[in-house]
Every structure is written in structure tokens, then in C-alpha cells.
Amino acid sequence: MSSGGRRPTPFLERFGVTGRALVVALPFVWLLLFFVVPFVIVLKISFSDVDLAIPPYKPLLEWVGQNALAIHLNFNNYAFLFTDSLYVNALVNSLKVAAISTLFCLVIGYPMAYGIARAQARTRNLLLLLVILPFWTSLLLRVYAWIGLLKANGVINNLLIWVGLIHEPLTLLYTPLAMYIGIVYSYLPFMILPLYANLEKMDWQLLEAAEDLGCRPYQAFYKITLPLSRNGMLAGSMLVFIPAVGEFVIPALLGGPNALMIGRVLWDEFFSNRAWPVASAVAMLLLVILVPFMMWYQSVQARESAGAK
Amino acid sequence: MASTTGPIKAAPWKDPDARPFVQVERVTKSFGDFKAVDDVSLKIYKGEIFCLLGASGCGKTTLLRMLGGFETPSSGRILIDGEDMTGVPPYERPVNMMFQSYALFPHMTVEQNVAFGLKQDRVPKSEIADRVATMLGLVKLKDFAKRKPHQLSGGQKQRVALARSLVKRPKLLLLDEPLGALDKKLRENTQFELISIQDKLGVTFVVVTHDQEEAMTLASRIGVMNQGEIVQAGTPSEIYEFPSSKFVADFVGSVNIFEGKLIEDEPEYVRIASEELRATIYVSHGISAAPEAVVWAAVRPEKIFMSTVAPEGSDNVVRGAVQDIAYLGDLSIYLVKLATGKVVRVTQPNTSRHAEAITWDQQVYLTWDPSSPVVVTR
Numbered sequence: 001m002s003s004g005g006r007r008p009t010p011f012l013e014r015f016g017v018t019g020r021a022l023v024v025a026l027p028f029v030w031l032l033l034f035f036v037v038p039f040v041i042v043l044k045i046s047f048s049d050v051d052l053a054i055p056p057y058k059p060l061l062e063w064v065g066q067n068a069l070a071i072h073l074n075f076n077n078y079a080f081l082f083t084d085s086l087y088v089n090a091l092v093n094s095l096k097v098a099a100i101s102t103l104f105c106l107v108i109g110y111p112m113a114y115g116i117a118r119a120q121a122r123t124r125n126l127l128l129l130l131v132i133l134p135f136w137t138s139l140l141l142r143v144y145a146w147i148g149l150l151k152a153n154g155v156i157n158n159l160l161i162w163v164g165l166i167h168e169p170l171t172l173l174y175t176p177l178a179m180y181i182g183i184v185y186s187y188l189p190f191m192i193l194p195l196y197a198n199l200e201k202m203d204w205q206l207l208e209a210a211e212d213l214g215c216r217p218y219q220a221f222y223k224i225t226l227p228l229s230r231n232g233m234l235a236g237s238m239l240v241f242i243p244a245v246g247e248f249v250i251p252a253l254l255g256g257p258n259a260l261m262i263g264r265v266l267w268d269e270f271f272s273n274r275a276w277p278v279a280s281a282v283a284m285l286l287l288v289i290l291v292p293f294m295m296w297y298q299s300v301q302a303r304e305s306a307g308a309k
Numbered sequence: 310m311a312s313t314t315g316p317i318k319a320a321p322w323k324d325p326d327a328r329p330f331v332q333v334e335r336v337t338k339s340f341g342d343f344k345a346v347d348d349v350s351l352k353i354y355k356g357e358i359f360c361l362l363g364a365s366g367c368g369k370t371t372l373l374r375m376l377g378g379f380e381t382p383s384s385g386r387i388l389i390d391g392e393d394m395t396g397v398p399p400y401e402r403p404v405n406m407m408f409q410s411y412a413l414f415p416h417m418t419v420e421q422n423v424a425f426g427l428k429q430d431r432v433p434k435s436e437i438a439d440r441v442a443t444m445l446g447l448v449k450l451k452d453f454a455k456r457k458p459h460q461l462s463g464g465q466k467q468r469v470a471l472a473r474s475l476v477k478r479p480k481l482l483l484l485d486e487p488l489g490a491l492d493k494k495l496r497e498n499t500q501f502e503l504i505s506i507q508d509k510l511g512v513t514f515v516v517v518t519h520d521q522e523e524a525m526t527l528a529s530r531i532g533v534m535n536q537g538e539i540v541q542a543g544t545p546s547e548i549y550e551f552p553s554s555k556f557v558a559d560f561v562g563s564v565n566i567f568e569g570k571l572i573e574d575e576p577e578y579v580r581i582a583s584e585e586l587r588a589t590i591y592v593s594h595g596i597s598a599a600p601e602a603v604v605w606a607a608v609r610p611e612k613i614f615m616s617t618v619a620p621e622g623s624d625n626v627v628r629g630a631v632q633d634i635a636y637l638g639d640l641s642i643y644l645v646k647l648a649t650g651k652v653v654r655v656t657q658p659n660t661s662r663h664a665e666a667i668t669w670d671q672q673v674y675l676t677w678d679p680s681s682p683v684v685v686t687r
Contacts (some may be wrong), residue, residue: 212425
């Protein structure tokens with residue numbers, strides 16, 4: 001035998017646990033604990049009956065008699081979502097609001113991202129900082145600030161009256177307009193950042209080449225910049241659209257009583273009606289609708305990082 | 310030194326009545342205090358391949374970009390085919406450019422890239438297809454029409470870029486370091502391909518390059534640039550054999566520069582006493598310089614003869630020891646160190662496979678023909 005011998009196998013490796021497996025396992029454990037388990041709980045609740053108890057639903061599994069286990073699956077919660085038009089309307093309205101907000105974010109965010117990407121290195125960092133800066137305060141605070149701006153004797157109305165454009169204060173707060181302003185304002189950075197990341201990689205000499213071949217600057221933008229930033233636009237749009245569908249805080253604070261959003265319906269079912277099973281069913285439905293968008297976003301991301309165009 | 314006769318057989322720049330195709334008139338371009346291009350005047354004739362040669366930062370690319378319309382001159386003007394180009398944007402100039410990075414559109418196929426300019430001009434569809442096919446045939450890329458740029462090699466991209474800039478049949482084609490990204494072998498082949506394409510289409514080329522060999526091969530005339538100025542313009546052989554300054558002599562090819570004082574200044578010959586050679590240089594042509602002036606004699610390494618026996622005469626003879634030898638196959642470079650410490654570069658063709666070789670530390674005599682030195686005063 002040589003004097004070196006064999007390194008003793010570390011304790012964990014004897015059970016097939018290597019450092020590599022540990023590192024890979026960590027995110028999976030995280031997902032299991034904080035996504036899969038809660039998801040299964042919500043799924044479970046969505047199939048139960050309402051009960052006047054704590055928690056306010058009946059168990060799915062029940063021992064009956066000596067050795068029999070009964071499973072009560074209640075599909076009524078889902079059926080109910082389609083019998084009462086409230087839910088479908090709220091869902092359709094949420095999708096509409098999210099889509100319109102995404103469009104506005106794109107129209108406003110694109111020129112901003114473009115401007116930042118084409119700015120000089122020093123200004124560019126400053127501008128990026130300004131985009132990110134709002135994240136340093138809570139979303140709630142920023143939405144309340146909008147209430148201060150939009151209300152009847154708020155900053156905007158007072159300014160307009162002072163300038164003399166209007167004599168009576170305009171009703172801005174608790175209107176769809178206020179809600180759109182809030183959503184677009186809050187989600188704009190999520191549009192700007194992926195777009196910027198995309199545009200920043202662009203070879204601006206391509207635009208010179210296009211002009212050289214006979215394009216006016218706006219044609220060069222339309223034929224070169226726009227198609228090349230498609231992945232950035234898609235990524236930004238998904239990042240705005242997906243959370244905006246389920247947005248609850250902004251419509252509740254700025255949108256007034258008529259802003260029927262699915263997130264708000266869910267909140268009401270859960271807290272006001274204590275109808276946990278129906279609320280869970282709403283949550284599942286929302287998930288099913290958003291999964292295709294998320295998958296699309298993932299594939300866009302994969303394409304973007306692969307660099308294939 | 311590979312120097313072909315350019316595609317132009319006559320020499321329009323020698324004809325005072327010839328109409329220049331491109332006229333650069335006292336053009337200056339400043340960026341803040343920095344003058345990238347400084348009072349440059351230039352005449353380029355139809356069918357020429359004119360090379361702007363210089364080190365990076367000498368202003369050659371800025372000058373090219375002004376021809377393309379991507380920069381506006383701070384003063385002076387540029388005429389192309391007799392038309393003043395001041396204020397004419399790139400998309401209205403009868404000029405196309407081949408960019409150094411090629412700037413191929415990554416989201417379009419080879420075919421779409423080449424067709425881009427024609428579509429922009431609303432050329433009928435069938436004609437576009439014809440012209441694109443012809444052009445792809447010319448640059449030998451017919452089989453790659455459906456590929457995207459990222460599926461091509463460097464040489465193929467270069468040819469797509471060339472096809473794209475030529476398909477619109479520009480009167481003037483600007484090429485920014487067209488062969489810069491290619492390896493040496495490919496570059497040599499492509500140089501001759503470029504010349505043959507240019508010959509076929511009769512387009513005027515203005516080429517920017519930092520590679521003097523490339524300039525020598527391609528150009529009908531070369532404009533050597535330094536610090537924003539054109540220091541000398543002429544045919545490759547004029548630039549090489551009759552450089553007007555130390556800078557040009559040194560930049561184009563390799564050269565030995567001997568500093569000395571003018572001691573005899575006759576119309577037929579001059580004699581220069583060189584301290585660093587401890588010898589006199591006899592030159593068989595007159596020059597215009599003040600008597601006793603400090604001048605420089607430039608002698609190309611291939612025009613110096615090396616031998617182990619002392620040659621006759623006392624002019625143009627120096628003695629030294631071989632310090633280093635580089636064997637390049639077709640020729641060898643010898644660095645000979647003189648007693649003064651001056652190192653002279655000599656190249657000798659390896660004409661025989663079994664030549665009696667001169668080796669390290671051997672004492673040798675160097676001599677050159679009285680017609681070989683070029684005397685420059687700056």
C-alpha cells in the first residue's frame with residue numbers, strides 16, 4: 001500500500017450528496033417551500049366547501065367510520081365563477097386594463113429607453129438612476145402621492161386653476177384615468193429597463209448603414225431599430241402585463257368603486273366575504289390565464305440571452 | 310513590396326484638363342479644439358482607387374465619413390461629380406459606404422441585406438431579384454443567399470457588405486478598412502478580387518487603410534495622412550521611391566534614414582557628410598536645399614548591398630557587424646551595427662538554396678547605388 005492512501009469519503013458523500021447537488025438543490029428547496037406548498041394549499045382550498053369555522057372551509061379528507069377515508073371535491077367554486085358574471089367581467093376588465101397600461105408603458109417607455117441608450121456614458125448612468133430611484137420608496141407611498149396630486153384640491157387642479165385654464169376643479173381621482181396613470185407610472189421602469197438592456201447592445205452603425213443605403217432617419221428606425229428591439233419590447237411588455245392583470249392596490253386606491261379588477265374581487269371574497277374557497281378558485285383561474293404569457297416571456301428571455309436573432 | 314499598376318492605365322491626375330470626380334476643397338473638421346482633418350484639398354478622378362493611408366487617429370476615417378455625409382466639414386466643401394455636397398444627407402448622396410464593422414443587418418438574410426438599398430429606392434421587384442442575384446454571383450455568395458449574417462465567416466460577411474454597397478451602382482464607393490478583419494491569406498486574395506470587381510464595374514473607390522501593403526496593392530494613388538493633413542499624394546511607386554519627407558519614407562515600407570550635412574550641392578549631384586555613418590553619401594541627383602543644411606538620406610533596405618569584401622570607392626560605403634538575421638523564406642533581413650552604434654537594415658533575396666551564408670557577428674561592408682538615396686529636408 002502506498003503511504004498516501006485514499007482520502008476518506010466525506011460524511012455526506014456517503015449518502016450520495018455532493019456539493020454540486022447541494023448547490024443545485026437549494027433553489028429547488030426554495031421553490032418547493034415557498035411556491036409548490038402554498039400552491040397546493042390554495043389548490044386544495046379551491047375544492048373545499050365554505051364553513052363557518054376557523055379556517056372557514058371544510059377539510060377535503062375525512063375519516064368516516066372505521067377504516068374509510070372520504071374525499072369531498074367541490075367543483076362548485078369553479079362553476080360559480082362562470083355563473084356569476086361578476087368574475088368573468090372582472091377578469092376581462094383586468095386583461096383590458098393591463099393591456100392598455102402595457103401599451104401606454106411601451107409608447108412612453110420606448111423613447112425613454114432609446115434616449116438613455118443613446119446618451120453619453122455619464123448622463124446614461126444618471127438617467128438610469130432616475131428610473132430606478134422610485135423603487136427606493138414604497139409603492140404605497142408613491143400611490144398616495146398621486147392621490148395628493150390628483151384630488152379635487154390637489155396640486156394639479158390648483159395649478160390649472162391658478163393658470164386660469166379651468167375655474168372648477170376637475171374630477172381626476174377615483175376615475176379610470178387616475179387608475180391608468182397610477183399603473184403606467186408604477187410599472188414604467190419594468191418596461192424601460194429590459195428595453196434599455198436590449199437597445200444598449202445595438203450597433204448604431206447599422207443606422208448609418210441604412211441611411212447610406214437610402215433610408216431617412218425615421219425609415220431607418222422603423223426598419224432597423226424597431227425589429228431589432230422586438231425582444232426587448234416583448235420582455236418589457238410581459239413584465240408589465242403579467243403583474244398588472246392581478247394588480248390590486250392601485251385600482252383600489254386611485255380607481256374608485258367602479259374599477260372592477262380581478263385582484264380586487266379576490267380581496268373582497270377573501271377578506272369581506274370570508275369565502276376562501278371561491279377566492280382560491282379565482283386565484284387558480286388567474287394563474288391558468290397568465291401561465292401562457294409567462295411561458296412566452298421565458299422563451300423570449302431565452303432567445304435574448306442566446307443572442308440569436 | 311507588392312505593387313501592382315493600378316486599374317487606371319492613363320494617369321488623369323497628370324492631365325491639367327481632366328475633370329476631377331471628387332473635389333475636396335480646403336476641408337477642415339474640428340472636434341472642439343482638435344482638428345481631425347486640417348485644411349485638406351484633394352482631387353480624385355473617375356475610376357480611381359484612391360487610398361487614404363495613415364496611422365489610427367490621423368483623420369483618414371473622418372475624411373471618409375465627410376465624403377459619405379456622416380460628418381459635416383467645419384469649413385471647406387466637397388464636390389462629387391461637380392455637385393456641391395454641402396448639406397446633402399447620406400441618403401441623398403450618389404455614394405455608398407462599406408463600413409469597417411460591415412454593419413450587416415442581423416435580422417435580415419444575405420439576400421435581404423443586399424436588396425435593402427434597392428427596395429428603399431423602390432426599384433421594381435423583378436429587377437431587384439436580378440440585380441441581387443448578379444451581385445451575389447460576382448462576390449461568389451450565391452449559395453449563401455438565405456443565410457443570416459451570424460452564420461457567415463468574416464470573409465463572407467466582408468463580401469456581403471461589398472455586394473450591398475455596390476448593388477445600388479454608386480458613382481463613388483467608400484471603403485473603411487475593407488480588409489481589416491480578415492486574416493493575411495484571405496486578405497491578399499480579396500485585394501485582387503476587389504481590384505477586379507472595381508475594374509469590371511468602373512466605380513471610383515476611396516479606401517481608408519492603415520496597412521501600407523494593402524494601400525500599395527489596391528491603390529492607383531495613395532494619400533498619406535498625418536495629424537489631419539495629407540502629407541503626400543501620389544502613385545504607390547512615387548510614394549515608395551520618392552517620399553517627400555522622413556515621415557512618408559518611414560511610414561511606407563521600411564527604410565534606413567541617415568542624417569547628415571550637405572557639403573557639396575551641385576545641380577547633378579550632392580554629397581552629404583553623415584556623422585552617424587562616419588561616411589559620405591553621394592547622391593546622383595540634385596536637390597533643393599540650403600548649403601550646409603541638415604538633410605536626411607533615406608535608403609530602402611533592399612537597395613543596400615552587403616558583402617564581405619571591401620567595395621571600391623569611398624562614398625556610400627560603411628562597415629559594421631551583423632547583429633541579427635531574420636530568415637523570411639523569400640528574403641532575409643540583416644541588422645548591421647556600425648561602429649557608431651547606428652543599426653542599418655538590409656534585405657537580401659535568398660536566390661540560391663545553398664548560398665554561402667553571412668552569419669552573426671561577421672564583419673560586412675554595406676554599399677548602395679548613388680541613385681538609391683532619397684534626400685529629404687523635413
